[in-house]
Amino acid sequence: MTGSNKNKVTVDIHHRKYTVVGQESPDQIKMVASLVDQKMDEIRYAKPSFDTTQLAVLTALNTMNDYIKLKQDYDALVQSQRKEDRK
Amino acid sequence: MTGSNKNKVTVDIHHRKYTVVGQESPDQIKMVASLVDQKMDEIRYAKPSFDTTQLAVLTALNTMNDYIKLKQDYDALVQSQRKEDRK
Numbered sequence: 001m002t003g004s005n006k007n008k009v010t011v012d013i014h015h016r017k018y019t020v021v022g023q024e025s026p027d028q029i030k031m032v033a034s035l036v037d038q039k040m041d042e043i044r045y046a047k048p049s050f051d052t053t054q055l056a057v058l059t060a061l062n063t064m065n066d067y068i069k070l071k072q073d074y075d076a077l078v079q080s081q082r083k084e085d086r087k
Numbered sequence: 088m089t090g091s092n093k094n095k096v097t098v099d100i101h102h103r104k105y106t107v108v109g110q111e112s113p114d115q116i117k118m119v120a121s122l123v124d125q126k127m128d129e130i131r132y133a134k135p136s137f138d139t140t141q142l143a144v145l146t147a148l149n150t151m152n153d154y155i156k157l158k159q160d161y162d163a164l165v166q167s168q169r170k171e172d173r174k
Contacts, residue, residue: 056143
């Protein structure tokens with residue numbers, strides 16, 4: 001066992017290589033990369049004239065929006081659970 | 088009142104304009120855009136040689152990773168709440 005849990009994985013997104021370092025397993029990192037690649041493809045399908053930067057920025061925007069909404073749901077659930085515990 | 092709840096907002100991310108259409112309020116869309124812009128800046132600070140595409144892809148990757156982790160936490164919370172309800 002080593003003290004470090006960091007994994008370093010090289011992934012391919014829209015024909016460019018990215019080195020991702022994280023505590024997640026290599027499989028998890030590859031799955032996340034494949035999701036981003038897929039989301040970029042979905043936008044390219046709808047907007048064929050968009051370049052890679054535009055596809056990546058819009059993917060980041062959509063994902064951030066999903067994250068914020070899920071965070072709000074998560075916080076509301078934690079809150080309701082606390083109220084339930086107090087009963 | 089109209090039947091449509093769609094808002095159309097133009098935001099500026101790393102010196103390019105993006106038109107975002109969504110059911111979220113214009114303020115929410117601007118907040119999400121500002122978060123993405125900020126995350127790209129943070130990566131640029133650590134990797135000054137990266138171009139905008141690389142910054143945007145890495146921001147999308149990090150955000151997707153955060154989303155997946157939060158989704159796992161959310162699902163676990165819903166699951167534990169169901170078990171609690173069954174008692």
